[in-house]
Each structure stands twice: as C-alpha cells, then as structure tokens.
Amino acid sequence: MSTILTLKDISYSYIDGQSKRTILDHLSYEFESGKFYTILGHSGSGKTTLLSIMSGLDTPNSGTMMYEDKVIDQKALHDFRRNKVGIVFQQYNLINYLTPLENVLVSMAETDNKLPKDSKKVAGKLLEQFGIVSTKANRLVTQLSGGEQQRVAIARALAKNVDLILADEPTGNLDTATEREIIKIFRDLTENFGKTVIVVTHSVAVSQLSDSRILLKDGKLHDVDEALNREIESTI
Numbered sequence: 001m002s003t004i005l006t007l008k009d010i011s012y013s014y015i016d017g018q019s020k021r022t023i024l025d026h027l028s029y030e031f032e033s034g035k036f037y038t039i040l041g042h043s044g045s046g047k048t049t050l051l052s053i054m055s056g057l058d059t060p061n062s063g064t065m066m067y068e069d070k071v072i073d074q075k076a077l078h079d080f081r082r083n084k085v086g087i088v089f090q091q092y093n094l095i096n097y098l099t100p101l102e103n104v105l106v107s108m109a110e111t112d113n114k115l116p117k118d119s120k121k122v123a124g125k126l127l128e129q130f131g132i133v134s135t136k137a138n139r140l141v142t143q144l145s146g147g148e149q150q151r152v153a154i155a156r157a158l159a160k161n162v163d164l165i166l167a168d169e170p171t172g173n174l175d176t177a178t179e180r181e182i183i184k185i186f187r188d189l190t191e192n193f194g195k196t197v198i199v200v201t202h203s204v205a206v207s208q209l210s211d212s213r214i215l216l217k218d219g220k221l222h223d224v225d226e227a228l229n230r231e232i233e234s235t236i
C-alpha cells in the first residue's frame with residue numbers, strides 16, 4: 001500500500017500569556033492510501049489542532065508534511081488545500097443561505113481538479129447518492145436535519161474530486177443511529193472508492209468500525225492496537 005500523507009517531526013505550541021504550551025511534540029505518522037483511520041484522544045489533547053495542520057489550514061512550528069511523497073512547503077500549501085483534501089466539521093459549516101446543491105457547486109468552483117462540465121447534474125447525482133433527493137437539494141440547508149446536513153458536507157468535500165477526507169468529530173452532534181449512517185458512508189468511501197478517510201472522534205463505536213485506531217497522547221500519535229499489545233506484554 002502506498003503512503004498518502006506523511007507527518008514528520010511535527011511540533012506545535014500555543015503561546016498562553018508568558019508561557020508556551022506544547023500541543024504536538026515531534027509527532028510523526030504515515031497514513032496509508034485507501035484506509036479508514038480514527039484518531040482518539042482526550043478533550044484538549046490537540047486533535048483539532050492536528051487536523052487543522054493536516055488539512056493545511058494551519059502550519060506547524062516545525063516539521064514536515066508530505067502528500068504522496070512530495071513535501072508540502074509554503075508554495076505547495078495552497079494547491080494541497082484546494083486540490084488534495086476535503087474537510088468535514090462537527091458543525092457542518094455549510095453556507096446557510098444556500099441550498100445543498102449550491103453548497104456543492106461552490107466547492108466544485110474552488111478546485112483546479114478536472115471535473116465534469118455538467119457540474120449541476122454531477123452535484124445533484126452526488127447528493128442523491130447520499131440520500132439528498134432533488135426536493136431537498138433545492139431547499140435551504142437550514143431546513144435539513146443534522147444528519148442530512150452532514151451528508152451534504154460529505155458530498156461537498158468529495159465534490160472537489162479529492163482522495164483524502166479529514167473529519168473533525170463529524171458525528172458529535174448526531175444521535176447513534178445517524179452516527180452509524182455517516183460512518184457507513186466513510187467505510188464505503190474507503191472500501192469501494194479507494195478514498196483515505198481520517199476521522200477524529202470521541203466515539204469508541206466509531207473507532208471500532210475503522211481499519212486503524214490511533215491515539216493522540218502527550219503530543220504524539222500512538223497506534224492503539226500496538227500500544228495495547230505492549231501493555232499486555234508488560235503484564236505477562
């Protein structure tokens with residue numbers, strides 16, 4: 001399997017008045033293409049900070065990030081954000097005065113990736129795949145349920161034709177049944193469409209459905225299963 005995203009020696013701290021608080025501490029990790037990852041961690045452990053860096057919305061104080069073995073330097077950051085990664089947020093972050101269809105079209109206009117010409121038709125089809133039928137696709141997004149809005153947000157992220165989807169607590173506002181629906185979509189994207197999905201979550205149920213569970217702790221990422229094995233080994 002090939003590596004899609006590499007984090008190498010990433011450090012990040014916030015300055016709080018006089019003191020410096022290190023959130024990410026020489027963190028390294030390689031994400032393989034086509035897998036569904038979940039990142040777990042206590043509240044305040046730095047998950048959102050890490051995801052902002054991984055999506056190119058923020059830059060680390062030091063360290064390197066690579067997309068498919070190419071370093072994402074300052075010059076490449078814009079291209080990475082526009083053309084390589086789609087982001088899904090807990091609060092959906094849709095444009096509320098637009099319809100689902102318009103939200104997806106805005107996203108399509110924001111990439112340089114090659115997209116089909118009949119964008120309206122493609123956007124409509126994409127939304128339909130996620131259960132947003134045309135009557136719903138043409139209402140204001142605020143008239144949809146939370147689960148529906150999150151499905152629009154996933155369609156919006158995918159509409160740019162990217163291979164990497166990052167999501168920050170995407171089911172944090174949803175009930176258990178709707179959470180399952182959303183996670184099924186993520187699973188399907190990795191299994192049947194070769195996408196790489198990295199989801200930050202509090203939910204153990206969500207993490208159990210992923211291919212690989214990672215724990216963010218003390219500023220570093222740890223493979224949960226390896227960490228568990230080590231713990232077991234140390235007790236026998």
Ligand SMILES: Nc1ncnc2c1ncn2[C@@H]1O[C@H](COP(=O)(O)OP(=O)(O)O)[C@@H](O)[C@H]1O
Nearest residue numbers: 014015023041042043044045046047048049050
């Ligand atoms: N802009 C900021 N300035 C100072 N401290 C921040 C800022 N953003 C987040 N923090 C702090 O950094 C830590 C990690 O935050 P965050 O990445 O949001 O954690 P998580 O998403 O895991 O809950 C928290 O203690 C938070 O208070």
Ligand SMILES: [Mg+2]
Nearest residue numbers: 047048049168
């Ligand atoms: Mg957070």
